Amino acid sequence: xxxxxxxxxxxxxxxxxxxxxxKTGIDAVVRVVAACxxxxxxxxxxxxxxxxxxxxxxxxxxxxxxxxxxDVQRVAVGDFVIAPFYxxxxxxxxxxxxxxxxxxxxGWWDGAQAEKVYVxxxxxxxxxxxxAPSEELIPSLLALSDVLGxxxxxxxxxxxxxxxxxxxxxxxxVGLCAVxxxxxxxxxxxxxxxxxxxRQALAREFGASDIVAERxxxxxxxxxxxxxxxxxxxxxxxxxTEESMDQAIRSARPGGMVGxxxxxxxxxKLPVRTLFANNVGxxxxxxxVRNYVEELLADVLAGSINPGRVFDLEVPLAEAPEAYRxxxxxxxxxxxxxP
Amino acid sequence: xxxxxxxxxxxxxxxxxxxxxxKTGIDAVVRVVAACxxxxxxxxxxxxxxxxxxxxxxxxxxxxxxxxxxDVQRVAVGDFVIAPFYxxxxxxxxxxxxxxxxxxxxGWWDGAQAEKVYVxxxxxxxxxxxxAPSEELIPSLLALSDVLGxxxxxxxxxxxxxxxxxxxxxxxxVGLCAVxxxxxxxxxxxxxxxxxxxRQALAREFGASDIVAERxxxxxxxxxxxxxxxxxxxxxxxxxTEESMDQAIRSARPGGMVGxxxxxxxxxKLPVRTLFANNVGxxxxxxxVRNYVEELLADVLAGSINPGRVFDLEVPLAEAPEAYRxxxxxxxxxxxxxP
Numbered sequence: 001x002x003x004x005x006x007x008x009x010x011x012x013x014x015x016x017x018x019x020x021x022x023k024t025g026i027d028a029v030v031r032v033v034a035a036c037x038x039x040x041x042x043x044x045x046x047x048x049x050x051x052x053x054x055x056x057x058x059x060x061x062x063x064x065x066x067x068x069x070x071d072v073q074r075v076a077v078g079d080f081v082i083a084p085f086y087x088x089x090x091x092x093x094x095x096x097x098x099x100x101x102x103x104x105x106x107g108w109w110d111g112a113q114a115e116k117v118y119v120x121x122x123x124x125x126x127x128x129x130x131x132a133p134s135e136e137l138i139p140s141l142l143a144l145s146d147v148l149g150x151x152x153x154x155x156x157x158x159x160x161x162x163x164x165x166x167x168x169x170x171x172x173x174v175g176l177c178a179v180x181x182x183x184x185x186x187x188x189x190x191x192x193x194x195x196x197x198x199r200q201a202l203a204r205e206f207g208a209s210d211i212v213a214e215r216x217x218x219x220x221x222x223x224x225x226x227x228x229x230x231x232x233x234x235x236x237x238x239x240x241t242e243e244s245m246d247q248a249i250r251s252a253r254p255g256g257m258v259g260x261x262x263x264x265x266x267x268x269k270l271p272v273r274t275l276f277a278n279n280v281g282x283x284x285x286x287x288x289v290r291n292y293v294e295e296l297l298a299d300v301l302a303g304s305i306n307p308g309r310v311f312d313l314e315v316p317l318a319e320a321p322e323a324y325r326x327x328x329x330x331x332x333x334x335x336x337x338x339p
Numbered sequence: 340x341x342x343x344x345x346x347x348x349x350x351x352x353x354x355x356x357x358x359x360x361x362k363t364g365i366d367a368v369v370r371v372v373a374a375c376x377x378x379x380x381x382x383x384x385x386x387x388x389x390x391x392x393x394x395x396x397x398x399x400x401x402x403x404x405x406x407x408x409x410d411v412q413r414v415a416v417g418d419f420v421i422a423p424f425y426x427x428x429x430x431x432x433x434x435x436x437x438x439x440x441x442x443x444x445x446g447w448w449d450g451a452q453a454e455k456v457y458v459x460x461x462x463x464x465x466x467x468x469x470x471a472p473s474e475e476l477i478p479s480l481l482a483l484s485d486v487l488g489x490x491x492x493x494x495x496x497x498x499x500x501x502x503x504x505x506x507x508x509x510x511x512x513v514g515l516c517a518v519x520x521x522x523x524x525x526x527x528x529x530x531x532x533x534x535x536x537x538r539q540a541l542a543r544e545f546g547a548s549d550i551v552a553e554r555x556x557x558x559x560x561x562x563x564x565x566x567x568x569x570x571x572x573x574x575x576x577x578x579x580t581e582e583s584m585d586q587a588i589r590s591a592r593p594g595g596m597v598g599x600x601x602x603x604x605x606x607x608k609l610p611v612r613t614l615f616a617n618n619v620g621x622x623x624x625x626x627x628v629r630n631y632v633e634e635l636l637a638d639v640l641a642g643s644i645n646p647g648r649v650f651d652l653e654v655p656l657a658e659a660p661e662a663y664r665x666x667x668x669x670x671x672x673x674x675x676x677x678p
Contacts, residue, residue: 093567093568093569094569094592094593094594097592097593097594098594099593099594099618101593101618102593102594102617102618157618157620228432229432230432230433245611253433253436254433254436254438254440254441255433255436255437255438255441255627257622260615263615264611264612264615269608269609269611270608270609270611270621272603272608272609273603275621275624276599276602276603276623276624276625277624277625278441278624279438279440279441279496279623279624279625279627280624281496281620281621281622281623282609282614282620282621282622283596283620283621283622284615284618284620285614285615285616285617285618285619286615286616286618288594288618
């Protein structure tokens, strides 16, 4: 089969690799219908993290089950399935606590920007879509594999509830999905921080009531002016840099909560004395999207949310390098890759 | 009147100072019945923070209203009152949001280890005890001015609810009150981390189900062994050092929450990548105890909790220096000072 590999900064190739094979009886092979490029894939692409040797890349996908192990019962050959961006068994204590990203038996996909993916825990990881989806629905189903669930996790971690005031820091696909998630949870007011016209427009479509284009001190001042002089009940951070975390913390009101899902690349320092003085909490992490799939899928199937709108470019698998370039240059919010 | 002043590390004196006087119409002067020494008073005493010039010290007290401004209606001369450890108006947006420590018009007491205290916002800060309390009740009422409310804030910030598993890091008065607060909120299991026999005993009296004396890696291992191999739902941090925060974070299960109220002196670094990977949140800060007084007072008056047990030494005001020595040398958990 063909798969996307990263060789080093800026060096993405699509190559022939060995087909995955069943091994354990509880596994599956899924033929990928759609995959995509994640903001976190850009870290090795930009050389921010090292690529010690060439490896398959990609972790978000939907597809059709091609083979299952002998003991797999909840999914069958031919099912259209959504996978979260990681493997999990959904039966260990952490999965049952709602944190399947800490599955005691889970792990990470060996490259999803490919024709097929090997799934170690088929019963846990894969969620069957009740009937074969229409073409138009595929981007929104793909969004359930990471970005919508991650935006939702930011909102849940920040405690968004009906009537909350919310600020969203970050206008990438996750930030935009965080806007959608906050709206879905009943936020009364949602301020999206964005400097890009097309992303501002999608933020408004997803439910943002206000846009703040300023950053830093000016951004904080603009947020406070919109939100009663004190800041937001809930701030959703979807970038992961020291600057964005600082923006988030300073946008929260005393007693507010920052829900963060941006991978803290390099490890932003948390200004604990500021947090302490203002009773601002910081909650979140790598999003347990598998625990959210069923709840969010129901709304996607009902047509009440359309998170697939974040995909504004689609390329065939052979053009995966262009997908990375478009994301890197911010020409696209998120790129869908079709094997 | 006489008041306690700090001159520098280890240098506490009781001196004659000017009596406080009314100024604004919304203020009060309270004659102190009981005050105490806070763990945070030990920072300047130990020279960890600077004392640039001699100043009055102490911030926890209960007493009897001696004078009120012309516009004060909720308290009257002769009332027995509880003050939180700070001044607040209880009418600004932050007070109404539950975070009176961020009162837009509040501030800090000018020395409560004294015969009298000037209270700028009498209506907001002071809570009248319905009838004159017995002598035995005074320590528990004094605990409402800081340590019980602060322990309660750790528990609330960590989201303790019926059935929660809880670890408490710190066996000072606040840590012990955090045990009491967790029990009161229905925690199913409470692990107190303590190496001191008398404090372990009080922790058990307050509701701890288990004691862990080990610290560091051994402490984390012991906690995990007690709590299903994964750690606690809620960890209450009541110390404020880098070591104690590390202990707290590593004692939380994936998806758990650290509620911290230990003043982060020196600013412990928060290991954001560990927090992120395990979805451990950090919430808390300087405790808005004024917002909790009524709720907790009801239980104190009903006799269902007895937080005053943390006071294991009482000295007259003239012996305030001995109160500091006893706290510093950990001969006492908490010292009550009687003007």
